[in-house]
Amino acid sequence: MSKVIANMSMSLDGYIADPADGIDELFGWMGSGDVEVPTAVDWATFKVSPASAEYMRNALSGVGALITGRHLFDITHGWGGTHPVGVPVVVVTHEPPTDWPHPETFTFVGSVQEAVATAKALAGDKDVVVASAKVAQQCLDAGLLDAISVDLVPVLLGEGVRWFENLDKKPVRLSNPTVVEGHGVTHLAYEVTSA
Numbered sequence: 736m737s738k739v740i741a742n743m744s745m746s747l748d749g750y751i752a753d754p755a756d757g758i759d760e761l762f763g764w765m766g767s768g769d770v771e772v773p774t775a776v777d778w779a780t781f782k783v784s785p786a787s788a789e790y791m792r793n794a795l796s797g798v799g800a801l802i803t804g805r806h807l808f809d810i811t812h813g814w815g816g817t818h819p820v821g822v823p824v825v826v827v828t829h830e831p832p833t834d835w836p837h838p839e840t841f842t843f844v845g846s847v848q849e850a851v852a853t854a855k856a857l858a859g860d861k862d863v864v865v866a867s868a869k870v871a872q873q874c875l876d877a878g879l880l881d882a883i884s885v886d887l888v889p890v891l892l893g894e895g896v897r898w899f900e901n902l903d904k905k906p907v908r909l910s911n912p913t914v915v916e917g918h919g920v921t922h923l924a925y926e927v928t929s930a
Contacts, residue, residue, distance in 0.1 A: 737799065738881040739851055739863045741871035743898055744920070745885050750895035751868055756810055760890050764919035775821025776814070787917030794884070798822055799858025802850045802874075804867035805830070816840060820864070823857040825850045827870050847873040868898050875927070876903045883909065885923045 743751045744761040752758050765781045770788035772781040774795070781791060798820050805828035816837035818824050824841050827850045831843035842857075844850050847870055854863040865871045865880065874880040899907075909925035916922075 737855060737858055737860055737862050739855075739865060739874060739879055740882040740884055741865045741874065741880055742794075742884040743866070743868070743871075743886070744888055745898055746888055746890050746892045746895075748891045748893065749897050750892040751898045752896040753892055754895050756896065760892060761888050764886070764888060764917060767919045768917075774819035776817050776819050779819040784918035786915055787920060787922065790915045790917065790922050795820060797862045798864050799861025800825060800854040800863050802827065802847075802854050802863060802865045802867065802870055804828070804870045806869070807867050813837065813841060822861075823854075825854045825857070827867070827873075847877055847879065851879045868896060868900075872899055872902055875899070875907060880927050882927060883925045885925075887921045887923055888919065889921075 745751050746761060751761065753760065764787065765783060768783040768787060770783055770785050772783060772788050772791045774780060783791065800822050801818055801820055801824045803824060803826055805826060808826045817840060826841060826843045827847055828843055829845055835841060842853055844853055851863065851874065865874055871880065907927065908929040910928055913924040914921065
């Protein structure tokens with residue numbers, strides 16, 4: 736059965752980006768190893784440790800659709816029309832772009848509920864990944880998030896964008912983690928047990 740999974744690289748002190756939305760300190764592990772993990776786009780081949788490579792290959796093969804917010808869509812310029820995971824992308828926004836040239840791979844919807852329903856339909860029996868802090872928070876508050884995967888990076892940013900900063904429903908209880916130790920990152924996977 737497919738799951739809705741929030742996934743982010745995060746600093747040890749809970750940030751997923753610096754104050755300027757920069758991610759260099761958090762994504763360095765994706766180029767710190769010897770094992771290549773290709774993606775759907777030429778510009779994003781990962782070079783990671785053997786443990787991270789196995790973890791990433793398993794995770795990527797299970798993804799059928801991605802959900803993001805308009806902010807990340809704008810920052811990345813829509814990944815040029817193809818997200819590195821190579822799956823359909825559902826963007827939560829109240830103002831869809833009027834001239835987006837890639838309607839075959841991107842769908843724009845107005846709510847997280849509609850985003851999850853649309854992404855699940857697109858994903859079939861594969862998982863839906865939520866790659867947006869605010870959308871992940873909204874999914875968790877709405878009871879739509881099944882799991883959280885954290886790529887925990889050994890750095891303290893001190894400030895920036897927090898992942899789960901403004902939860903309406905708290906506390907949220909998670910299962911014990913599945914742990915994979917990579918180089919410059921520890922991969923943690925949790926099931927959401929109560930929200």
